[in-house]
Amino acid sequence: MSASILHNLDQLRASAGKALEILTNQSDVAFQDRAKRWTDIDRKTPAAIILPASEEEIQKTVQWAVETSVPFVIKSGGHSEWSTIDGSGVIIDLSKYAGVEVDARAQTAILRGSILSKEVAVALADAGLFAAVGNGNPIGAIPYFLGGGVAIATSITGYGSDQVISARMIDAKGNILEVTEEKEPDLLFALRGAGQFFGLVTQLVIKAHPLAALGNDQGVIWLGSFVFPLERADEVAKVMKVLMDDSSHATAGLLMIMSPPPQRQPILLVSARYTGNPDDAKVAYGPLYDLQPLAAQGGPVPIQNANDGHEAYNAPGTFKRFGVVGLRRFDGEAFSKVIKVWKKLVAECPDAADTSFNFQWESRPAKQPDFESANSLHDIRYWQNNFIWHTDAASRGKVDEFNDKSIEIMRGPDRSEYADFQNGTRTGPIELRFRGDRKLEKLKELKKKWDPTGVFTTQLLD
Numbered sequence: 001m002s003a004s005i006l007h008n009l010d011q012l013r014a015s016a017g018k019a020l021e022i023l024t025n026q027s028d029v030a031f032q033d034r035a036k037r038w039t040d041i042d043r044k045t046p047a048a049i050i051l052p053a054s055e056e057e058i059q060k061t062v063q064w065a066v067e068t069s070v071p072f073v074i075k076s077g078g079h080s081e082w083s084t085i086d087g088s089g090v091i092i093d094l095s096k097y098a099g100v101e102v103d104a105r106a107q108t109a110i111l112r113g114s115i116l117s118k119e120v121a122v123a124l125a126d127a128g129l130f131a132a133v134g135n136g137n138p139i140g141a142i143p144y145f146l147g148g149g150v151a152i153a154t155s156i157t158g159y160g161s162d163q164v165i166s167a168r169m170i171d172a173k174g175n176i177l178e179v180t181e182e183k184e185p186d187l188l189f190a191l192r193g194a195g196q197f198f199g200l201v202t203q204l205v206i207k208a209h210p211l212a213a214l215g216n217d218q219g220v221i222w223l224g225s226f227v228f229p230l231e232r233a234d235e236v237a238k239v240m241k242v243l244m245d246d247s248s249h250a251t252a253g254l255l256m257i258m259s260p261p262p263q264r265q266p267i268l269l270v271s272a273r274y275t276g277n278p279d280d281a282k283v284a285y286g287p288l289y290d291l292q293p294l295a296a297q298g299g300p301v302p303i304q305n306a307n308d309g310h311e312a313y314n315a316p317g318t319f320k321r322f323g324v325v326g327l328r329r330f331d332g333e334a335f336s337k338v339i340k341v342w343k344k345l346v347a348e349c350p351d352a353a354d355t356s357f358n359f360q361w362e363s364r365p366a367k368q369p370d371f372e373s374a375n376s377l378h379d380i381r382y383w384q385n386n387f388i389w390h391t392d393a394a395s396r397g398k399v400d401e402f403n404d405k406s407i408e409i410m411r412g413p414d415r416s417e418y419a420d421f422q423n424g425t426r427t428g429p430i431e432l433r434f435r436g437d438r439k440l441e442k443l444k445e446l447k448k449k450w451d452p453t454g455v456f457t458t459q460l461l462d
Contacts, residue, residue, distance in 0.1 A: 005047045005090075008068040012050070016060040021051040021096070034093055038079040039320040041396070044086040053096040055168070055176070055202045058113075061092055062200055063174030066455060074200055076114040076140030081321060082426060082457070092200070100141075102127045102208070108165065111204045117141045121304040125219060129208035130303050132157040137307045138314050142204050146195025147423035148375045150383075152221065152306055153275050155250060155364035156213055159377060161192040162369040168203040172455040176202075190446045193374030193422060194434065197443075197459045198450050214303060215250070215276035221306060222274035222281040224298020226288045230257065230266040233339055237332040239287045240270070244330050244361040244382070249284035250275040251363045254385065255335075257342045258356035266343070272298065273306075313387070319396060320389045323403040326380035326419035327410060330359060338384075338406045345402040352390035352399050357406050360385040374443055376435040380419050384410040426459060 009022055023031040026045060034049045052058040065072045071089030073082065085091060097113035100120050104127040111120060118137035124130050132151035134144050149160015157163065166188070167179040177199070179187050190198050211219030228236050240255055253272040259265060270288060274281035278300040282289065289296060313320075342357045360383040368378055384407055390399050411418050420432040434440040447460035454461050 005070060005088075008064070008070055009048060011068065012061065012064040015064055016052075016057050019053070020057050020061070021053070023049040023051070034095075035091070036078070036316040037075075037081075037083060038077075038314065038316050039081055040317055040393075041081055041319050041321055042084065044084045046085050046089060046091045047087045048090045049093050050090055051093050051096045055097070055112075058092070058094070058097065058200065058202055059170050059174060059176055062170045065090070065092075066172065066174050074196075076143050077116055077138055078316065079136065079139050080143060094140075097202075102129065104128060107208045107210070109206050109208055111141050111145075111206060113142070113202060115141050117144060118304070118307070124208050125211070125302065125304040127208075128211055128219070130157075130211055130214070130219070131206055131208045132160040132163050133303075133306075134160070135307055136310065136314055142201055143196060144423065145204055145206060146191060146193075146201060148193050148377055148421065149423065150377075150421070152252075152273065152303065153214065154252075154362055154366040156275065156367060157209060158367040158369055159193075159375055161195075161373055161375045162367070163206040163208075164188070164192050164195075165205040165207055167191050167195070167201050167205070169199040169201045171199045172451040172453065186442075186446055187450065189372060190374050190443055190450075192371075193376070194443055194460070195374075197447060197457055199456055211303070216278060216300075218278075218300060218302075220278060220300035220302055222272075222278040222298055223301045223306065224272045224274070224281065224285065224296070226270040226272065226285070226291075226293040227295040228268040228270075228291070228293050230268050230339065232291075233257075233268050234332070234336060236268055236270070236288075236291065237330075237335050239291060240361075241330050241332055243285070243287055244363060247364045249280070249363060251284050252361060255359040255361070256356045257339055257358070259346060259353055261354075264353060266346075267294075313389075318389065318391050319393065319399075320387070322424050323384070323386035323388055323407055324421040324424035325384050325407050325411060326377060326421060327382040327384060328380075328418070330361065330382055331410065331412070334409050334412070335359060337409050341402055341406050341409065345399065349390060349392075349395045349399055349402075351392040351395055352388070354389040355399070356387045358385045358387060359383070359410070374434060374439065375422075376433075376439055377419055377421070383421070426457075430460070 073085045075083040075093045094114035098115045099112040100123045101110040117139045120141045145160040256269040422433045
C-alpha cells in the first residue's frame with residue numbers, strides 16, 4: 001500500500017472513529033474473504049476494504065474518499081463484476097450495514113445497505129406480501145432494484161426499478177439526500193434503472209404486493225423442468241415457440257442448452273414457471289408433456305423459496321458472468337445455430353462445461369408503471385440469457401468470443417429492435433441500455449449535475 005493511501009486512511013480513522021473497521025493486510029484471512037466476489041473476472045486487489053456499520057460511517061467514508069481523491073467501489077451482495085478495484089483505491093463493503101422493515105398495512109418495505117434478495121423475500125412473505133425478486137438468493141437487493149431488476153413475476157410486478165418509491169442517497173459531495181417524487185423527482189427518475197451511476201444508495205423504500213396477486217391462496221408459483229436429448233432441439237423449439245407466444249397462460253422460464261454433472265450428457269432443459277393456479281400448469285405445459293421428455297417434474301413452491309437450490313451457481317470464485325440481451329422474438333433457426341456454437345465452446349474449452357446458453361421468456365408483457373424512469377425494458381419479453389462459467393483463466397478470451405457469437409446470432413442484423421440489460425453489462429453502445437425518446441440525453445444531463453467528475457463511475461459522461 002502506498003504511503004499516501006496509508007496516510008489518508010489515518011485521516012479516515014480520525015474522522016469516523018476507531019469503531020470503523022478497515023482491512024489493509026492482504027495476507028490476512030479476513031481481507032481475503034472480503035475481497036472475494038461471485039466472479040473472478042477482472043478481480044483486483046484493493047489497497048483497503050472499509051466496512052462501515054452505520055449510515056453515518058458510510059457517509060464519512062464517502063466524504064473522506066472525495067476529499068482525498070481516493071477512488072472507490074461499493075460492494076453489496078458481491079455479484080457485481082464492477083465491485084473491484086486495484087491498489088490505487090478501496091472497496092466500501094456494506095455487509096455490516098443491512099436491514100429490512102416491512103409495513104404490511106402500507107404494503108411497503110424499507111431496504112437498507114447490503115440486505116440480500118432472499119432476506120427481503122422472506123420478510124415480505126412473513127407479512128403476506130411479495131415484490132419483484134430476481135433469480136439469486138444472495139444478490140444485493142438494492143443494486144438489483146436500482147439497475148432495473150428482471151423479476152420472477154414481471155407481468156404482475158413490473159421490473160425491480162418499478163417498485164422504488166423513494167431513496168436515501170449519498171451524493172458525489174458526500175451529502176445525504178432524500179430522493180422522493182416531491183423533493184428530487186428527476187433524480188428519482190435516474191435511480192429507477194440507472195441508480196448505481198448517481199450515488200451510494202443507503203436505503204430504498206419499495207412497494208410490495210399481496211401474495212394473492214400471484215393468482216392463488218398459497219402464495220406460490222409453479223416450478224417445473226422438462227429434459228430432452230439435445231438431438232430433439234428442433235422439435236422442442238417449434239413447440240416452445242408457440243408456448244412462449246401464448247399469453248393466455250402465464251408461463252415463463254428458460255430454454256437451456258447444457259451438460260450437467262456428473263454424466264455431462266448434453267441436454268435441452270426447459271426450466272419452467274407458471275403463475276396462477278398451480279393446478280393449471282399441466283394444461284399450460286401440455287405441449288411439452290406431449291413430447292414425452294426424458295424427465296418431467298413440477299409443483300408449487302412458495303415464492304420466497306423460488307431460488308433455493310442454486311447454491312453451486314451462487315458460490316464465489318472462478319470465472320462467471322451472464323451474457324444478456326433483450327430480444328423481440330424467439331427464432332428457432334437461430335437457436336439451432338446457437339446450439340452449434342455451444343457445442344464448439346465446450347469442445348474447445350472443457351473447463352467451460354458448466355456454461356449454459358439460455359433463451360428466457362415470459363409469455364405476458366411486463367406490467368407498465370405509471371411513471372417515467374431510466375428503465376427502458378418494458379417492451380422486452382424475451383432474452384438471450386447465457387450463463388458463462390469456466391475455471392481456467394486462459395480460456396477467458398475464447399469463452400467471451402463464443403458468448404458474443406451466440407448473442408450476435410440471436411440478435412440478428414437489425415440491432416434497433418433490441419436492448420442490453422443495465423444490470424448485466426457496462427460495455428457496448430449505451431443506447432442499447434437506455435432507449436427511448438430523450439431518455440439517454442436526460443440521464444447524461446442529470447449525471448453532469450449530480451456526479452460531473454465521475455465519482456460513481458464515468459458511465460453517462462461523454
